[in-house]
Amino acid sequence: MTDQTPALRLEGIVKTFPGVRALDGVSLSVMPGEVHALMGENGAGKSTLMKVLGGIHQPDEGQIIVEEVPTVMTSPLQAKSKGIVFIHQELSLAEELSVAENIYLGELPRRSFGRVDWATLYARTDAILEKLKVGFNAKTIVGDLSIANQQMVEIARALTVEAKAVIFDEPTASLTDAEKVVLFDVISDLQSQGVGIIYISHRMEEIFKITDRISVLRDGSYRGTLETRNTNEEEVTQLMIGRALDLSRNASSHELGDVALEVRGLSCGNMFKDVSFEVRRGEVLGFYGLVGAGRTEIAETLFGLRDPNAGTILLDGEEVRISSPADAISKGISLVPEDRKGQGLVLGMNCRDNMTLPQVGDLSSGPFVAPGTETDIFDKYKEKLDIRTPGWKQTVGNLSGGNQQKIVIAKWLSMHPKVLIVDEPTRGIDVGSKSEIHNLIRELAAQGYAVIVVSSEMPEVLHVSDRIVAMFSGRVMRTFTSEEVTEESLIQAISGITATDKVA
């Protein structure tokens, strides 16, 4: 590999925005046939670097070199014509159009008078799809495909040109494990064809599974490149945050209180069936399972967003029916939703108003809001949760992910709920803030809150939970205590393996 010329090289890239040095002399090289991971916390400069590479931003200094030819990128389309292709985390597909039309969007083969040459279009598309070994054809409507298959369409789009380097930006964010396997196959195919790959991800297991080298950015500057097989997660994390991340087990040392919430035989359509569990005051109950296992749906049912068709919910020993989020809130159940920006926050509003949103009516005198009381609450929880913002007037959309999440948590804490459900507590949050959120969850349990944590990250569930409910395709497979759980047994449970063992 060493005697080859790099497929793509970035040299001393500097990019400054007013007041910020977003990239400070970053260099990176990708060999043909190499999978090169780019890692760093949110805000470390990964996206800016990719925007420079895609010609969306022009670098102040430094250059982009494609196969030893210095190149100026002016737009993603132009970058593509030079063989640099991006596969974004967020899909940008026209859902009503066919796979073929999406792949050749803007470049449809033509016949006379601007008519589309459908025959050529479908033939070319099917040739590409065959390479990817996917289960759909050129005429399939994109909207009918699963997210994973839509991502394949994005990848297919990348393959219409002779790609020299392909950049994957968090490609597995919305994929199931089975779908990930297919994606990794495609990546290794590309690899064997001599394409250089930049792989951006937060997920360590993936990084260690598929990459050859790992480059780390921190605060806009290059922190080093590691050979994947000669390093480990701790070393990478240390490079990323400048210190080690604590993910040790963490069972409560304090006494648990009464059962705050008990669920018996809860079912909801095809989402989940016959789910039973209980959570005590002072306890963190983790829910772990694959995407589609029904974890989030249980949380949504408890919060009144879905109607169960069987089963009972008991709060403090009394049976309750929860008809709406408003109802859930008044009964003392709160939900920190999975999608912070889409479901948890009003991004255009300021920090204080977001924090007091559910109780603005309770705080008011008659129909009039009470800004003074609201500001007091904000100040109190800003200090308590160490929320870093210049003041309550700051628009929530401008805060970092970790601080946004703290606002959502504070929103419920200030109402002293009986049960706090946190769905994906650290999704899209950088490593440093992650441990803060984890500590916060542990601390809340210690203060006597009953906390339910739903997560798709195993280290996280293991780290924060006292007990873990393992789910597989809508059913509870097993509930582990933190003493007995092992990574292996947990993986088996969520893959549906222990089920048969248990019965037998």
Add this chain to the structure above:
Amino acid sequence: MEAGKLSKFLKNGAIWGFIVFELIFFSVAGQFLSLSDKAFMDVDNMLLLLKQSAPIGIIAMGMTIIMINGNIDLSVGAIFALSAVILLDSMTWTIFAGLGDWVIPVSWGLALLTGVVLGAINGLIVWKTGVDAFIVTLGSMLGFRGLVFMYNGENPTSNLNWTLVDFAEAQFLGLHTATWFLAVVTFVIWYVMTRTVHGRNAYAIGDNREAAVNAGIKVGPHMLINFMIIGFLAALSAVVFYSESGSVNPNDGQLYELWVITAVVLGGTKLTGGAGSILSTLGGVLAIQLLRKGLGHIGADTSTVNLVIGLILIAVLFLDRQLNTKGKEELKI
């Protein structure tokens, strides 16, 4: 000054800057082009301008709430007309014959009730069916207008009550009755949007409906109330206007919805909801009225006025995009 404050100031103050520009432009241009020898910024002329702003302005306040809340109401012109018909016709109903001038508050009440009921119909449909407000109110715009025609065919409904006319033409502290109504409505709605729970929730619902639901806000009832508010204001606008004119044509109020929306958008309220300001809407209303009056002052005819307002609307929104950093990051098309 903090970073971003200047652009924010420009954005929020832009409409008032535009008004100042209009005043100066028409005053200067009027010197050369006007047929009358009266100055554009003559006190009487300006007072009249405020009065003429009232019908659109009163409705625009309601539209601002509706749009902040993430909806739209296209039926305001039809509600305006139907409320006017009820106002004028009810004064002649035989059951009220013995009331003398006391028929006035009764008819006012009936007209306002009409507006509230029609608004509630819109709101209930939007809430209970989940159909987009644009479609629902497009339908009710046609439907309510149909009711106006059913009432009296193609004929105008007329009833001139001189007590009422005297009231409508009165001036208190220099301002006309209609101007006072606009001022009070503006203040009340401003207060509602900035100081009440209902206002706060309206912003939240418009900005992120799902997050609002998750915060336990009852989105449906809020929308219903807002549609009732705009129905009430459309009727109030009719009450103020027809108390003076005393005659309503079945086609009156047509295109009002578009003038109202234009004023609201000029004032910086986002079509997608979640952001907007009552005071800027007032600016938008005045800017449009100034433009109509100013162009008339320098001798332009109605068609020219419409062309210019259309161009300015697009120019202002383009400017807004340029000032707005988010606009810069959007994809080039």
